[in-house]
Amino acid sequence: MSASAPTPAIEVRGLRKSFGALDVLKGIDCRVAHGEVVCVIGPSGSGKSTLLRCVNRLDEPTGGQVFVGGVEVTDPDVDIDAVRRRIGMVFQQFNLFPHLTVTENLTLPQRRVMRLDRTRAGAVARSNLERVGLSEKADAYPLQLSGGQQQRVAIARALVMQPEVMLFDEPTSALDPELVGDVLAVMRELARDGMTMIVVTHEMSFAREVADRVIFMDNGVIVEEGDPARVIGAPRHERTRSFLARLLP
Amino acid sequence: MTDTASTAPARRRLTRRQRARLIRSTQYVVLVAAVATFAVAADWGRIGEAFFDVEIIRELFPEMLTVALKNTVLYTLCAYSFGLVLGMVLALMRLSPVLPYRALATIYIEFFRGVPALLVLIAFGYGIPVALNSEVPGGILGTITVALGLVAAAYIAETLRAGIQAVPRAQMEAARSLGMSHGRAMVSIIIPQAFRIILPPLTNELILLTKDSSLVYLLGVTLQTRELAKFGRDALNQYVSMTPILVAGLCYLIITIPLGYVVRRLEARQAQAR
Numbered sequence: 202m203s204a205s206a207p208t209p210a211i212e213v214r215g216l217r218k219s220f221g222a223l224d225v226l227k228g229i230d231c232r233v234a235h236g237e238v239v240c241v242i243g244p245s246g247s248g249k250s251t252l253l254r255c256v257n258r259l260d261e262p263t264g265g266q267v268f269v270g271g272v273e274v275t276d277p278d279v280d281i282d283a284v285r286r287r288i289g290m291v292f293q294q295f296n297l298f299p300h301l302t303v304t305e306n307l308t309l310p311q312r313r314v315m316r317l318d319r320t321r322a323g324a325v326a327r328s329n330l331e332r333v334g335l336s337e338k339a340d341a342y343p344l345q346l347s348g349g350q351q352q353r354v355a356i357a358r359a360l361v362m363q364p365e366v367m368l369f370d371e372p373t374s375a376l377d378p379e380l381v382g383d384v385l386a387v388m389r390e391l392a393r394d395g396m397t398m399i400v401v402t403h404e405m406s407f408a409r410e411v412a413d414r415v416i417f418m419d420n421g422v423i424v425e426e427g428d429p430a431r432v433i434g435a436p437r438h439e440r441t442r443s444f445l446a447r448l449l450p
Numbered sequence: 451m452t453d454t455a456s457t458a459p460a461r462r463r464l465t466r467r468q469r470a471r472l473i474r475s476t477q478y479v480v481l482v483a484a485v486a487t488f489a490v491a492a493d494w495g496r497i498g499e500a501f502f503d504v505e506i507i508r509e510l511f512p513e514m515l516t517v518a519l520k521n522t523v524l525y526t527l528c529a530y531s532f533g534l535v536l537g538m539v540l541a542l543m544r545l546s547p548v549l550p551y552r553a554l555a556t557i558y559i560e561f562f563r564g565v566p567a568l569l570v571l572i573a574f575g576y577g578i579p580v581a582l583n584s585e586v587p588g589g590i591l592g593t594i595t596v597a598l599g600l601v602a603a604a605y606i607a608e609t610l611r612a613g614i615q616a617v618p619r620a621q622m623e624a625a626r627s628l629g630m631s632h633g634r635a636m637v638s639i640i641i642p643q644a645f646r647i648i649l650p651p652l653t654n655e656l657i658l659l660t661k662d663s664s665l666v667y668l669l670g671v672t673l674q675t676r677e678l679a680k681f682g683r684d685a686l687n688q689y690v691s692m693t694p695i696l697v698a699g700l701c702y703l704i705i706t707i708p709l710g711y712v713v714r715r716l717e718a719r720q721a722q723a724r
Contacts (some may be wrong), residue, residue, distance in 0.1 A: 259623050286629035296624035300643050310628040313638055362628060 208271040210235045210366050210397040211256060216265035218251050225251045227421035228265070233366070236395045240408035240429070243418035244444055249401040252418070253368045256399070257288045270365050286314060289359030289367040293374050295351040297343035303330065303354050304339045307361050314362070322361075329357040333387050349380030353387050360391075367391065369400040405448060409433050417441045503693040510685060510697055517674065518681035519701050525594050525663040525677060526705075530656055532599030537606030542636075544611045555607065562604035567662050571597040575669045590675050594666050602659055609651045613644035646720050653713045657706045678702060 211233040218226040225248045233239050241249045254260040256267055258274055258281055267274040274284050298306050307326035311317045317325070330336050333353040343351050352372055359367060369388065373381040385407050392398060392411050402408060408415050409429045416426040419440050425432060436442045464472065543555035562570070574597040579585045586593045617640050625635035645652075664679035671680055682698030685691075 257627055259627060282626075282629045282631050285627055288627070290624075290627040292620065292624065294620060296620045298621065298624070298639055298643075300646060309638060310625075310630065313634055314629045358628070 212268040214266045217263045219263045225421055237413045238392045238398045239414045240412040241401045241416045247418045248421045249418050250370050253370050253401055257285050286362055287365045289364035291355050291369045291372050293371040295355045299343050302340050306358050311361055325361050329360045333357045348376045349383045352384045366397040371401050500692050501696050503691055506689050506691050506693045518678045521677040522663050526660045528595040529598035530659050532595050533602030533606050536603035540607035541610035559604045559607055562601050567601045570601050571665050590669050605655055609648050613648035616647050617643045660705050
């Protein structure tokens, strides 16, 4: 890190990840500034999700470094649970806790991780449910909700921990097309409020509209990155062009 | 020739539905005939006296409930609680990344699953007192709790392990991504879901244990520590009648049938949450 530049929200240096003989990430370098929204696009198997999962070490990097808010996540002595509290994550399959109600999904992490009492945790849960527009579902169980509603609850669950950054791993890929809009609306709102976000997505219109920067990955490397209109509208690389051509007929 | 070929199959061939109906009515006819034969042939007076002597039943109560049923429930619950706690420890050891823990748990489970509960009970009731010159504390209740609990723990551990492994990995990842430690995620997220999955087999284990508690007769129980099977057997000797055995059997059903009902209700509630 140079002394003059402000500490980035997320910095990834030379990140490598192998699953056995398979090299999924082959040296990734990128920085995400505070309040910046970065969309990562690319064909399946390109390593986008793995990159995301290495940032909070759900996947253990094989090499390289990851910093979040200036703290080295990849330091073997780091308190990984404390680091993860500052990194919200939203999964493709929502991964809500099915044995708990919506409210309990939001209060349990606060009470067990942040040691808040029931009243305060409940208040935080209510305000975040309202933020994603699901106050009336407070007492429902996750599997009584539609996919889009579940994903919005999952976003609220990540938000109750008051994370500094949010990671979205293909948040709309498991949704019926008519449910995608509500989830993207919540994410758009979040971006507008200044949340630092990395979003792995296939929603090109969302990337074009909301992202400050788009990263195109293929085969474990960043092929190109830059302004969304430029990367999506006028890609420089042949691989980006052919990927986008298949995606946007 | 053409004539027979065309008429014979037409006469015999039934439609699929007609055949199903014929088979079903045949089954009913056979059943009704069997029941009727039995009802007519049986000597109801003698059967009633031998199996269901009201006089004897009257004398069996209330001890049948206040002593025998109570003790069966007590032995079962104590052994089950012990087995559940130990089984949980063993299941977590089985899933531990530490090899010696895994090995120890595996050896334990293989051993106690493989030897008869009867043998373990004899060991704790007579073998160990002889060998170490000291008894299991808590008398009969202590001995049966430890002996049957140790055996039950082996089965419960395997059930629990399967349940924990049946919870999707993504649940652990979601919990960890919120900053929960591995242990916290286990306690708050994984194990509660595992219990829902394995509730039916766990109840099955409780029912098996209820019946195994009858093995306590081996330890030489007193009047006050008798449970259902021993109570029934003593009464059989006293009255020279089948009735006490039948009543004891019905008392077991008083325990086991509601258990089955509770599980069905819990499963229904769980289906709602799923």
